[in-house]
Structures are given as structure tokens and as C-alpha cells.
Amino acid sequence: xxxxxxxxxxxxxxxxxxxxxxxxxxxxxxxxxxxxxxxxxxxxxxxxxxxxxxxxxxxxxxxxxxxxxxxxxxxxxxxxxxxxxxxxxxxxxxxxxxxxxxxxxxxxxxxxxxxxxxxxxxxxxxxxxxxxxxxxxxxxxxxxxxxxxxxxxxxxxxxxxxxxxxxxxxxxxxxxxxxxxxxxxxxxxxxxxxxxxxxxxxxxxxxxx
Numbered sequence: 571x572x573x574x575x576x577x578x579x580x581x582x583x584x585x586x587x588x589x590x591x592x593x594x595x596x597x598x599x600x601x602x603x604x605x606x607x608x609x610x611x612x613x614x615x616x617x618x619x620x621x622x623x624x625x626x627x628x629x630x631x632x633x634x635x636x637x638x639x640x641x642x643x644x645x646x647x648x649x650x651x652x653x654x655x656x657x658x659x660x661x662x663x664x665x666x667x668x669x670x671x672x673x674x675x676x677x678x679x680x681x682x683x684x685x686x687x688x689x690x691x692x693x694x695x696x697x698x699x700x701x702x703x704x705x706x707x708x709x710x711x712x713x714x715x716x717x718x719x720x721x722x723x724x725x726x727x728x729x730x731x732x733x734x735x736x737x738x739x740x741x742x743x744x745x746x747x748x749x750x751x752x753x754x755x756x757x758x759x760x761x762x763x764x765x766x767x768x769x770x771x772x773x774x775x776x777x778x779x
Contacts, residue, residue: 590665590667595667595668596664596665596668596705597705598668598686598703598704598705599705599706599707599710600702600703600710601701601702601704601710601711601713601714603699603718604698604699604700605697605698605700605721606695606696606697606698607633607696607698607725630693632725632728632729633691633696633698634691635725635728636698636721636724637689637691637698639720639721640687640698640700640720640721641684641687643680645717645720645721646680646683648720649683649716649717649720650679652716653713653716655679655683655713656670656679658704658705658709659686659705660674663705664705670682685703686702686703686704687700687701687717688700688701688702689701698721700717700718702714702717
């Protein structure tokens with residue numbers, strides 16, 4: 571009885587699994603990538619804000635947001651719309667356990683996406699690690715590059731408001747400096763008209779001559 575249980579619960583599943591992975595299972599290929607989110611400006615200046623500028627503490631929120639987007643349904647929907655992710659895994663050559671049925675629901679597609687797309691964030695180094703699996707190397711690389719571009723666009727969109735606020739202050743300072751410059755020029759011209767001097771440099775040259 572013990573040998574029967576051992577054969578039924580251990581040997582038979584092992585044989586079936588070995589036969590499946592050796593003869594039936596479709597081989598998958600993975601593309602791995604690592605990327606780092608950094609601020610555009612260089613560290614500098616003073617104050618407490620400069621302590622975190624350009625460091626992993628200043629960009630950890632952006633990295634976490636990028637990781638969350640890569641693991642979201644929005645990323646899957648865009649990848650499917652632009653790169654044909656669902657059609658890639660619905661091919662007839664894929665084994666039944668890994669093939670996505672043409673009439674599969676969005677939830678089934680998302681479960682497949684979670685199995686084949688792994689995203690991890692390393693807070694010690696500030697790196698986001700991405701691994702994308704597909705049934706051929708070219709498709710795996712294509713999906714990985716598309717996801718990287720999606721993440722870049724999402725992070726840029728999230729930080730756009732901060733950049734706009736920074737540029738708004740710079741534009742206001744520039745406009746104020748222009749106004750002050752024009753006022754100074756007008757005062758100089760008014761003073762020249764009062765003294766009857768058209769060109770102070772030319773007048774002084776004539777006097778010295």
C-alpha cells in the first residue's frame with residue numbers, strides 16, 4: 571500500500587511533469603533590463619532641499635510609480651494595442667497550458683501578463699528591474715522596449731507639473747528682470763536728454779582729444 575501511494579502521488583506526477591516539460595511545453599525566452607530614474611538637474615545649491623536633490627530619496631516615489639504602472643492593466647492594454655500582446659500568446663504553436671484562448675477575458679490576459687512580466691524595485695540602488703518573457707527572443711525584446719518607453723512617458727507625465735512650476739518661477743524672474751532692464755534704459759535715456767549727451771563714451775573721447 572505504501573509503494574502504491576508513493577507511485578501514485580510522487581512517481582506518476584513526476585513522470586507526467588517531466589514528459590510535459592520535455593515534449594509538450596513551449597520554450598519561453600526572457601529579456602532582462604535595469605533602469606534608473608534620475609532628476610534632470612544636477613546637485614547644487616544650499617538648504618535642506620539640496621541634500622535630497624539627485625539622490626535615490628528624491629526619485630524613489632517616481633520609481634515606485636513607474637513600477638506600479640508596469641504592473642498595471644493600463645500597461646497591458648497599451649502593450650496589447652500597440653504591440654499585439656494578446657495575439658502573440660494566442661498562437662496555435664503554444665502548448666495548451668500556456669496558450670491564451672482568442673476569446674479569453676481581460677482577467678485571464680492580465681494573469682498571463684503577471685506571469686510573464688516581472689518588475690522589481692531595489693531601494694538600495696534605486697534600480698527598477700524588468701523581466702519580460704515571450705515565445706521568441708525578438709518579441710520578448712520588443713515587449714520590453716515598449717514597456718520601458720511607456721514607463722518613461724508615465725514618469726515624465728508625473729513630473730511635468732513639478733517642472734512646469736520650476737519653469738514658471740524662472741519665467742517670472744526673467745520677465746521681472748526684463749522690465750527692470752527696460753526701466754533702467756529709460757532712466758539712462760532721460761538723463762542723457764536732460765544733460766544733452768547723446769553718447770557718453772563719444773563725448774568723453776572728444777573731451778579727452
